[in-house]
Amino acid sequence: MRKDQYILGIETSCDETAASIVKNGHEIISNVVASQIESHKRFGGVVPEVASRHHVEQITIVIEEALKQADMTPQDLDAVAVTEGPGLVGALLIGINAAKAFAFANGLPLVGVHHIAGHIYANALVQKMEFPLLALVVSGGHTELVLMKEDGQFELIGETRDDAAGEAYDKVARVLNLPYPGGPHIDKLANESDEALQFPRAWLEEGSYDFSFSGLKSAVINYQHNAEQRGEEINPNHLAAGFQQSVVEVLTTKTIRAAREFKVKQVIAAGGVAANKGLRNSLEEAFTKENIHFYVPPIKLCTDNAAMIAAAGNSKYSAGHLSDMSMNGRPGLELNSWN
């Protein structure tokens, strides 16, 4: 029988300081997240230097809590996985240097994990991943379609050419004077609305799996400004619903087309925007019709967390891809296969 494998995951790429212990790549033993959202709210967005400062304050507390909740000691672990990139470089460096020091002190192997691989592997924590698999990654910094023919293999088949979906959500939310981060607020307004304004859909060239949200974002912002100048009241619910419909329709349509073309067994959604109700419902409905398994992790595993890093780290560690003490933060890291 194979020995159980326990990975400590550490994630500090943006504004959450997180640590988690995952067993055999799919079972969460502990999952601790210290969010900085309350601190960044006053600035209307994440301030990198402030984020880095909070990470140093929290990092050992969060790792200690992950071990305590798991009732484990460093000696019970098999490896340490940490987000190597992409992300805010100053923020990444805290998790990376803590992970290196922890691994060195306890004689543990170290694995550097791509943040988006982490978001995708969040699904392994909920059900078994089956390949070929298509992942729709929609987060604050990314909007991508990733094809995985095997465990640890990634092929980027489409990505945004400008704003990420989450970024567009947050920018539109700002125009509507909604608190940061705006995504969930727009989602709520849209769901409460009985009517939706019409906004354009960016399909791009025929056959393209790429996305573009900046045109939509500008259309929404212009609509709001024009109404304001004419002194007209707009209904924020209708605006939110119109924006969300456009985003959801494009994401759903392209994801379905890719799932068909690559004959995938499973489609998963990942990243913070995968928490979006409208998107979840639309994808679920569409893939039920298509008879393809569609999954999206619970919200707590969609937004940044370290369990997803431990899950991806488990696969990478099992494949024998280790990092050494010279690992650096890589804000522009590309998603490379490890199998």
Place this chain on the structure above:
Amino acid sequence: MIWLGIDTSNTPLAIAIVKDEQVLASFQSSMKITHSIGTMPAIEELMEKANIKPNEIEAIAVAKGPGSYTGVRIGVTIGKTLAWTLKVPIYSVSSLHVLAENAPYFQGVVCSIMDARRSNVFAGIYANGEVVKEAHISLVDLLTTLDNMEQQVLFVGMDVSIHWEQIKEVLGDKVQRANAAFDLPNAAVLIEMAKKMEPSEVHTVVPEYLRITEAEANWMKEQKKNGN
């Protein structure tokens, strides 16, 4: 008692391992190697040379800043993570004071500086073994303060060369600068200072930036304007 000392608060990297009264090994460099890449391998290598295993370390001393924000954070993060997981006490010491302690026998005022851009410096002023001042200050104000002390001043630190002409101009005969051998922080000195201090609670160890972030400064200004 076996000590590990780490200073990454500016361009230089300093690491030392001290056993009781003996410096087993010490490393100093002013090469521009990112601390995030270089620090852990350098610790690993130095410990190998000193034949010390991680679990033999009994205390950790770390330079807490001021300095480069990112640089300070790397040393503090490594130091506090090691101290926490090895369950050993941690001591955090002012990076300016560590530099100044390179010249413990100087009769007069010792002033350590780090360049902070836009004609500002992080500066420490020490006299008769006491801390007179540690601050983020304009070079002009620093020199006025030192001038008014009417004592001999010794400047220490790599960044002294950036401002030496201006320093010399204001302080004239009253000022000297330490030679290059004393311009880099020495982690053995850091450890010797830590030996005389009380340890800190490991989770509370954070860098001493001596400056709030620009975003927070602007936010506070905004609050004041709105009467909050």
